[in-house]
Amino acid sequence: NQSRQFFVGGNFKMNGSVKSVSDLIKGMNEAKLDGKTEVVVAPPALYLLQASKEVQPPIQISAQNCHTAAYGAFTGEIAPAQLVDAQIPWVIIGHSERRQMFGDTVEFVADKTKAAVEAGLKVILCIGETLEERKGDKTDEVNQRQLQSVVDVLDEKAWSDIVIAYEPVWAIGTGLTATPQQAQEVHASLRKWMAGKVSQEVADKIRIIYGGSVNGKNCRELAKEADIDGFLVGGASIKPEFIDICKAAE
Numbered sequence: 001n002q003s004r005q006f007f008v009g010g011n012f013k014m015n016g017s018v019k020s021v022s023d024l025i026k027g028m029n030e031a032k033l034d035g036k037t038e039v040v041v042a043p044p045a046l047y048l049l050q051a052s053k054e055v056q057p058p059i060q061i062s063a064q065n066c067h068t069a070a071y072g073a074f075t076g077e078i079a080p081a082q083l084v085d086a087q088i089p090w091v092i093i094g095h096s097e098r099r100q101m102f103g104d105t106v107e108f109v110a111d112k113t114k115a116a117v118e119a120g121l122k123v124i125l126c127i128g129e130t131l132e133e134r135k136g137d138k139t140d141e142v143n144q145r146q147l148q149s150v151v152d153v154l155d156e157k158a159w160s161d162i163v164i165a166y167e168p169v170w171a172i173g174t175g176l177t178a179t180p181q182q183a184q185e186v187h188a189s190l191r192k193w194m195a196g197k198v199s200q201e202v203a204d205k206i207r208i209i210y211g212g213s214v215n216g217k218n219c220r221e222l223a224k225e226a227d228i229d230g231f232l233v234g235g236a237s238i239k240p241e242f243i244d245i246c247k248a249a250e
């Protein structure tokens, strides 16, 4: 869809080193991306400052997580305001790995999203069903429940700072990509749901990106679908093919 700027995020997860993050950013700078696609990369927290210094426009940097609180006794956590202070513009919230392994409940994800937006960050908000839920015909129900908690705490205007990443858990890191049709079906359904729950304007404008084993080979077919506005890429974001994915909509 031409009215929404294509968006590609790269989630490095807990991978990399001072040198490899530097090398990846250097490779991306050298790719001379034209800025038509919004490109955001998320290295581990330890490397955010370094990446932020090394990266050149139009590429932007994202954190992989943040806390709800503004400051205080939360050992190991990072406050949204600290990311803003460090000039990190984006944060990924609600990634399935955090939901499954680190106790990020739907409410906590909603509160983090609200805190992040209020502090001035833009948010890549991840949602998605497990294989069991899909098999049980619960795909829409699960994704809507995850989004509803966020709808409950945000003002309508806050949605302009949010990108929704639909990431079916069964497709993350498994090599099992959703087909373009499967992804399109969920994206269209989520957009319609947003129109009813928030507003038609937000539904028309919000980017809904797909994540789950996106690679240099499958990205172009996925990018053709009307409601797929980009990707959140894990494994392939630390490989040279990430550049091809950034160019998928060209």
Ligand code: PEP
Residues within 6 Å of the ligand: 011, 167, 171, 172, 173, 174, 175, 211, 212, 213, 214, 232, 233, 234, 235, 236
């Ligand atoms: C992710 O972690 O957001 C993701 C989509 O991972 P992968 O591309 O490796 O499936």
